[in-house]
Amino acid sequence: MTPRFTAAALFLTTAFLAPAQTPLNDTAKLLTEVIRVNTSNPPGNEAKLAALLKSKFEPLGFQIDIITTPDPAKAHFIARLKGDGSKKPILLAAHADVVGVEREKWSVDPFEGVVKDGYVIGRGAIDFKGGLAVFAEAVMMLAKNKVPLSRDVIFLSEADEEGGSYNTAWLAKDHFDKIDCEFSLNEGGWIIKNPDGTVRYVSISTADKSGVSLLVTAKGTSTHASMPRPDSAIFTLAKAMGKIGDYDTQPKLIESTKEFFTTLEKTSKPPLSTYFHDLVAGTDPEKVKIADREISKDPLLHAIMRNTIAPVFLNAGFRGNVIPGSAEATLNFRTIPGTNVEELISEMKAVVNDPRVEVTNAGGRGMPAGTNAAYAEYIKMTSRMKPSSKDSELFRALVQQSNVVFPNVPVTTYLFQAGTDSAAWRSRGIPVYGIYPYPISAEDLTRMHGNDERVSIESLQQGTDLIYKTLVQVAGK
Numbered sequence: 314m315t316p317r318f319t320a321a322a323l324f325l326t327t328a329f330l331a332p333a334q335t336p337l338n339d340t341a342k343l344l345t346e347v348i349r350v351n352t353s354n355p356p357g358n359e360a361k362l363a364a365l366l367k368s369k370f371e372p373l374g375f376q377i378d379i380i381t382t383p384d385p386a387k388a389h390f391i392a393r394l395k396g397d398g399s400k401k402p403i404l405l406a407a408h409a410d411v412v413g414v415e416r417e418k419w420s421v422d423p424f425e426g427v428v429k430d431g432y433v434i435g436r437g438a439i440d441f442k443g444g445l446a447v448f449a450e451a452v453m454m455l456a457k458n459k460v461p462l463s464r465d466v467i468f469l470s471e472a473d474e475e476g477g478s479y480n481t482a483w484l485a486k487d488h489f490d491k492i493d494c495e496f497s498l499n500e501g502g503w504i505i506k507n508p509d510g511t512v513r514y515v516s517i518s519t520a521d522k523s524g525v526s527l528l529v530t531a532k533g534t535s536t537h538a539s540m541p542r543p544d545s546a547i548f549t550l551a552k553a554m555g556k557i558g559d560y561d562t563q564p565k566l567i568e569s570t571k572e573f574f575t576t577l578e579k580t581s582k583p584p585l586s587t588y589f590h591d592l593v594a595g596t597d598p599e600k601v602k603i604a605d606r607e608i609s610k611d612p613l614l615h616a617i618m619r620n621t622i623a624p625v626f627l628n629a630g631f632r633g634n635v636i637p638g639s640a641e642a643t644l645n646f647r648t649i650p651g652t653n654v655e656e657l658i659s660e661m662k663a664v665v666n667d668p669r670v671e672v673t674n675a676g677g678r679g680m681p682a683g684t685n686a687a688y689a690e691y692i693k694m695t696s697r698m699k700p701s702s703k704d705s706e707l708f709r710a711l712v713q714q715s716n717v718v719f720p721n722v723p724v725t726t727y728l729f730q731a732g733t734d735s736a737a738w739r740s741r742g743i744p745v746y747g748i749y750p751y752p753i754s755a756e757d758l759t760r761m762h763g764n765d766e767r768v769s770i771e772s773l774q775q776g777t778d779l780i781y782k783t784l785v786q787v788a789g790k
C-alpha cells in the first residue's frame with residue numbers, strides 16, 4: 314500500500330523535523346560532493362576532484378587548466394574567469410587533499426558528505442574542503458551573476474599540501490604564469506565564535522610560521538655492554554634532552570601577533586585581558602613573565618608568540634649487548650618569521666652546555682618535504698618570505714566586507730601557527746591573506762585533523778557572502 318499523507322500529517326512531520334534540518338545552501342551542497350571524493354594524502358587522488366570541479370566550472374565559461382604531475386593521480390586544477398585585464402588577477406587557492414582518518418573513531422562515514430544537525434560532517438570539512446567549497450562557490454557566483462570584471466579571477470585547487478612532492482612549490486616552478494596574481498587568498502586565520510554563537514573576532518593571517526629540524530647528537534665510547542663506562546651516549550643525550558625540555562624560548566611578537574593579542578585583550582575579561590595587555594605593552598619583566606605563563610596555557614597562543622621546540626625522533630642503539638657510540642634526537646622547531654637557523658643552533662648549544670653534545674641542522678630529516686634537496690629548496694623559499702602588507706586593495710576589502718557580514722566584530726591580522734602552501738606566492742613577494750572562511754567554535758576547531766570534523770551550514774553561507782562581496786569589491790568594475 315502506498316502511504317498517503319494528509320496536509321496536517323505533512324505539516325506535523327516538517328514541524329518535527331524543522332529544528333534539526335537547516336536547508337542546504339549551494340556551498341554546503343558542493344562541500345558534500347567534494348567530501349565524497351576521497352583525497353586522503355597519501356595517496357591524494359586530487360585528479361578525481363579536478364574532474365568534478367571541471368564539470369562545475371566549465372559550463373559557466375571558465376578557462377580550465379588541469380596540470381598533471383608525474384604521479385597521474387595528483388593534479389592541480391585551475392579555473393580562470395576573464396576580466397578586462399586593466400588590473401592584475403586575484404587568486405583564490407585551496408588544497409584539495411586531506412589527512413587520513415581513524416575510521417573507527419568517527420560516528421559517520423567520513424567520506425559520505427553526511428548532513429546532520431545543521432552541519433556538514435566529513436574529512437576536510439574544516440581543513441580545507443570547506444574553504445575550497447566557499448572559494449569555488451563565491452567565484453562561480455561572479456560568473457552566474459555576470460559581474461563585469463576589471464581583473465581575472467583565478468580559482469586553484471591544489472595537490473599535495475598535506476604531504477608529498479607535487480605541491481604549489483612544484484607547480485610554481487614551471488607554471489607560475491597560470492597562477493601569477495596581484496594578491497591571493499588561502500587558508501590561515503579564523504572566524505572564532507563565542508560560546509553563545511556570536512562571532513568574537515575575524516583573524517586574517519598575513520604570515521605563516523616556518524619549520525626547521527635540528528639534530529642533537531651525543532657521543533660516547535662504543536663498547537661491550539658488560540663493561541659500561543661513565544661516558545654513555547644515551548645518558549648524555551637524556552641529560553641534554555632534559556635541559557631542553559625544561560627550557561622555553563622567549564616570546565617574539567611580530568606586528569600581526571601584537572595586533573591579534575590586542576584584539577584578544579579587547580574581547581576578553583580580566584584577568585585574561587590584563588595578561589594580553591602586559592604581554593604586548595608591559596614594561597615590567599615580572600608581569601610579562603606571568604602574562605606569558607598564563608597565556609601559554611593555551612597551546613595555540615603559546616605557539617604563535619615564540620619559536621616552538623618539539624622532539625620528534627629518538628635514535629640510539631642497535632644490539633642488546635653493545636653500548637652505542639652515539640645517540641641522537643631530532644627536534645622540530647616552528648619558527649617566527651625572521652628567525653635565523655644559526656641563531657637557533659647557538660641557543661640550543663647554550664641550553665645543553667655540554668661539549669659531548671653537538672647541535673646541527675637536521676636537513677630534510679623529518680620535514681614534510683622529505684629529501685635534503687627539497688628541504689634546501691624549502692629553506693631558500695621560506696627565508697625570502699616577509700609578512701604580507703595590510704596596504705592592499707584585497708586586505709582593505711576583506712576588512713570592509715567583514716564589517717558588513719559581521720557588524721561590530723573586530724578584524725585582526727594573525728600569524729598562522731603552521732606552514733601552508735602560500736609560500737609559493739609570499740616568497741615571490743605576492744601578498745597572501747589566509748582565512749578559514751566560516752565562523753567556528755573552539756570545540757569544533759579541535760576536530761580539525763581529528764574525528765567527526767564538521768562545519769556549520771550557516772557558517773558556510775556567511776563565509777560565501779564574505780568572500781563573494783570581497784571579490785565584487787576587488788575585481789568588479
Ligand SMILES: [Zn+2]
Pocket residue numbers: 408440441474500
Ligand atoms: Zn589545510
